[in-house]
Each structure stands twice: as structure tokens, then as C-alpha cells.
Amino acid sequence: xxxxxxxxxxxxxxxxxxxxxxxxxxxxxxxxxxxxxxxxxxxxxxxxxxxxxxxxxxxxxxxxxxxxxxxxxxxxxxxxxxxxxxxxxxxxxxxxxxxxxxxxxxxxxxxxxxxxxxxxxxxxxxxxxxxxxxxxxxxxxxxxxxxxxxxxxxxxxxxx
Amino acid sequence: xxxxxxxxxxxxxxxxxxxxxxxxxxxxxxxxxxxxxxxxxxxxxxxxxxxxxxxxxxxxxxxxxxxxxxxxxxxxxxxxxxxxxxxxxxxxxxxxxxxxxxxxxxxxxxxxxxxxxxxxxxxxxxxxxxxxxxxxxxxxxxxxxxxxxxxx
Numbered sequence: 467x468x469x470x471x472x473x474x475x476x477x478x479x480x481x482x483x484x485x486x487x488x489x490x491x492x493x494x495x496x497x498x499x500x501x502x503x504x505x506x507x508x509x510x511x512x513x514x515x516x517x518x519x520x521x522x523x524x525x526x527x528x529x530x531x532x533x534x535x536x537x538x539x540x541x542x543x544x545x546x547x548x549x550x551x552x553x554x555x556x557x558x559x560x561x562x563x564x565x566x567x568x569x570x571x572x573x574x575x576x577x578x579x580x581x582x583x584x585x586x587x588x589x590x591x592x593x594x595x596x597x598x599x600x601x602x603x604x605x606x607x608x609x610x611x612x613x614x615x616x617x618x619x620x621x622x623x624x625x626x
Numbered sequence: 627x628x629x630x631x632x633x634x635x636x637x638x639x640x641x642x643x644x645x646x647x648x649x650x651x652x653x654x655x656x657x658x659x660x661x662x663x664x665x666x667x668x669x670x671x672x673x674x675x676x677x678x679x680x681x682x683x684x685x686x687x688x689x690x691x692x693x694x695x696x697x698x699x700x701x702x703x704x705x706x707x708x709x710x711x712x713x714x715x716x717x718x719x720x721x722x723x724x725x726x727x728x729x730x731x732x733x734x735x736x737x738x739x740x741x742x743x744x745x746x747x748x749x750x751x752x753x754x755x756x757x758x759x760x761x762x763x764x765x766x767x768x769x770x771x772x773x774x775x776x777x778x
Contacts, residue, residue, distance in 0.1 A: 484728075487721045531734060535707075542677060542704045549684035549697060554762040558693050558755060581738035581745075584700040587692070588742055589749045599745070599755060601696045 467514050474508065474519040475501055517571065523623040530621030537614070538583055541605070545584045548602060557603040562595045563611045567619035575618040580611065667716035674708030681705060687762065692755040695745055702737040706730075 482497040483489075508514050548556055563580070565573050577588040577596050585605045590597040600606035677700060684697025710730045714723045 484721070484724055528731075531731075538703050542700055545684070545696060545700055546677070546680045549687060550680060552762070552764075554687060555759070556688070556693065557759045558690075558757050560755065560757065577742065578735070578738040581699065581741050582703055582734065584703060585696050587695050587699065587745050589692075589745045597749075599692050599695075601693055 467509075470514045470516065470519040471505055471509065473521055474514065475505055477519065477521040478504060520571070520622065523621065526623065527621045530617055533617060534579055534582065534614075541583045541585050544605075545601060556601055559600050559603045559606040560589075561598050561600065561606040561608050563598050563608050563615075564595050565591075566612070566615040571622045572619035575622050576611075576615050579614055579618050583614075663715060663718070667712040670712035670715060671709050674705050674710075674712065677701065677708065678705035689760055690756045691748055691753060692745065695741060699737070699741050702733065706733055706737075 478501045479497065482501065486493060486497070505514075508518060548554065565576060567573055567576065573591065573596075577591055580586050580588045580596065580598055585601040587599050588596045589599050598606065598611075681697045681699075681701030684700065685694050688694045688697055707730055710726050710733075714726045714730075717723050717726070
């Protein structure tokens with residue numbers, strides 16, 4: 467718990483400095499006060515755990531977003547072509563995608579990635595699968611989501 | 627050496643003047659850099675605006691709620707991100723770029739959450755999606771239908 471409190475304090479201090487850009491003593495003291503108050507409130511609410519301070523995985527998450535950006539670009543082109551063509555041939559379909567990861571964090575990341583990719587939206591989540599609505603039927607193949615599921619689980623620090 | 631001594635001092639002076647003249651006519655590199663950066667930023671922003679435009683057309687053309695969500699999602703992924711990237715290129719290595727970078731990162735987290743919330747609410751409320759192949763009506767079909775309605 468002290469470990470996550472420390473990580474949260476460092477992350478908040480860095481965030482404060484990056485956002486304000488001022489190094490005057492009075493503003494620094496105000497920053498310290500707000501960091502301490504936030505920490506105290508988090509400790510009081512007993513939420514000082516990995517979910518509150520997931521900042522150790524930020525580099526992994528950023529590298530995952532680079533891969534995801536490529537996927538988003540490809541999907542965007544497909545959706546633009548479908549929408550802008552005069553005939554607009556689309557084939558909306560639903561598919562259930564199994565969740566590979568175990569914890570809530572990786573499931574959230576996976577569902578968010580599916581929604582972030584244009585043409586697929588996660589509609590409903592239960593214990594072990596995600597209901598996905600796809601704009602084109604060729605996007606609604608459950609096997610195509612396996613790589614995304616593995617990578618998103620890895621990006622939030624899940625080791626399989 | 628003999629050849630060099632043949633060259634008169636006047637000729638050397640003239641040559642030097644020519645060299646300095648060309649070097650003052652040299653390309654203004656900082657200016658070229660600024661133009662290049664402005665062009666990159668502008669093309670990135672225009673690309674973003676294209677995707678926002680395509681998303682708007684999609685929202686207008688697509689048949690039902692669930693398919694329209696896809697077009698709206700396109701607006702806030704590539705559309706907003708490309709505009710932000712263009713602004714980052716324009717502002718260079720400054721604090722503004724850092725803020726824009728964080729903004730684009732948070733946008734990647736919040737926009738799918740909002741999209742999922744809307745779609746999940748529709749699903750829970752019992753809105754049934756239209757499934758199966760769909761094709762937009764051509765103008766001829768619409769005209770024929772209107773003519774039939776007018777005749778009857």
C-alpha cells in the first residue's frame with residue numbers, strides 16, 4: 467500500500483510540474499499541499515492499490531498504443547471507404563469475443579481497444595466474453611481479436 | 627605553381643567576390659524549416675479534418691443507431707488525433723506540446739469509454755440492431771418510389 471502511495475505521489479508531482487511549468491516557491495508549496503491531500507483522501511477511501519496507481523505500466527501502454535494506432539489507421543480507411551461509396555455496402559453483425567485475460571484491467575483495456583478501432587464497438591461485457599457490434603461482416607471474426615487481446619493484456623502488465 | 631602565379635590578383639579578387647555573392651544568395655535554412663513545419667502541420671490538420679468530415683457523412687448516411695456509432699468513433703480517433711498531431715508539430719518542443727501529447731493520450735482513454743457507455747445503454751434498453759446486408763437506395767429507386775406514391 468505504501469508502495470502504491472509513493473508511485474501515486476511521484477506521478478502526481480510530475481503531472482503538476484508538467485502542467486504548471488512554474489517553479490515559484492508559493493506554487494510549489496500549493497502543489498505539495500494538493501498532492502498530500504489527494505494521498506490522504508485515497509488512503510481514507512482505501513483505494514491505494516494497483517488500479518489507482520497503474521503508472522508503472524505507462525511505457526508498455528504507450529508502446530501498445532503505437533501498435534494500436536496502426537490498426538486504427540487501417541480500420542479507419544476501411545470504414546471511410548464503406549461510408550463514402552455511393553452504394554454503401556455494409557453488413558452489420560454481432561459476434562461474441564472471448565476474453566483471454568483474467569483481471570478487470572486487461573478486460574477493460576481489451577474492450578476499450580475494440581471500441582477505439584472504428585467499425586467495431588463493444589456493446590456488452592460479461593464474465594468471459596465481450597459482445598461486439600461490427601459495421602462490416604469481415605470485421606466480425608472472433609479469431610481476429612486474439613492478437614489484440616494478448617497485446618492489450620500485456621500492455622497493462624498481465625503475464626500469461 | 628606557375629599556373630597559379632599566372633592568375634592575376636584581380637582575377638582572384640573577382641572570384642572571391644563571386645563566391646561571397648553566391649553565399650549571400652544562399653538558401654535561408656531556418657525559413658525553409660519553418661515553412662516545412664507549417665506544411666507538415668497543415669497537411670496533418672487537413673487529414674484530420676477529412677476524417678471528421680467522413681465521420682459526419684457517415685452519421686448522416688448510415689441506417690441505424692449502432693452503425694452510426696462507428697462513424698462517430700472515427701471522428702474522435704483519427705480525426706481528433708491527427709488535428710492534435712498537427713498542432714504538436716506546429717508548436718515544436720515546448721510545454722504546449724507536452725500538454726497536447728497528454729491530451730491525445732487521455733482522448734484515447736475517454737472516447738471509447740463514452741462510446742461504450744452510450745452503446746451499452748442502448749443495448750440494455752432493448753434497442754435491436756439491424757443486422758445483415760444493407761445497401762443504400764440509389765436515386766432512381768427513390769424517384770420511382772416517389773412517382774408511385776404520387777400516382778396512387
